[in-house]
Amino acid sequence: FNSGQSALQQSTYTLRLLNTRLIKDFFLYYLYGFEHNNISYFLTIQQSDIHHTRIHKLQTKILRFCQTLNQSIIKSYVEIPLTCGNNYHYLINAKFSKDNQILYGIFRNTTLANLTSTSHAICAYSIENIQQGFYQTIKRCIVDGKGHRGLGFISPDTHCISNKVR
Secondary structure (H helix, E strand, O other): OOOOOOEOOOOOOOOOOOOOOOOOOOOEEEEEEEEEOOEEEEEEEEEOOOOOOOHHHEEEEEEEEEOOOOOOHHHHOEEEEOOEOOOEOEEEEEEEEOOOOEEEEEEEOOOOOOOOOOOEEEEEEEHHHHHHHHHHHHHHHHOOOOOEOOOOOOOOOOEOOOOOOO
16 A cells, blocks of 8 residues: 555454454554444454455555444444545545544545555544544434445455344
8 A cells, every 4th residue: 555654553453353264365554543432443444344455455444443332342343434624545544633623634536645646635533523423324324224334355245234123
């Protein structure tokens, strides 16, 4: 991806969720991590899903999981796409400001840094907007039963099932 130096912070929770027997060949690059209110957040460049193996099917995602659950953290794992406008899909660096509660990201429009058509943009995301994005994703899966659970690269993927009382 040629993105330069990684800004990923160390966390004792980083990769404890992986079951190595289930891991499939899947491109996943951790760029940055931060913690807010006992939730770990990681920003990644990864394949769009398990079925898109070609390198140009990459996207930036923000993923999160709770640190304080008494169950496996994989149960709270959620990931959502993160873009900067309509044209900037590839994060190259990020920083979370605890004082402002804002995540700042530098994005570019291509996976390659040295193309003449490469341009960059900076976007800012409030932690409230990030949390709202996760809430909507969880609601769509658990309440509405739409989509897939995800994580097909480390465990069997399943359809979301509605928990609505009928």
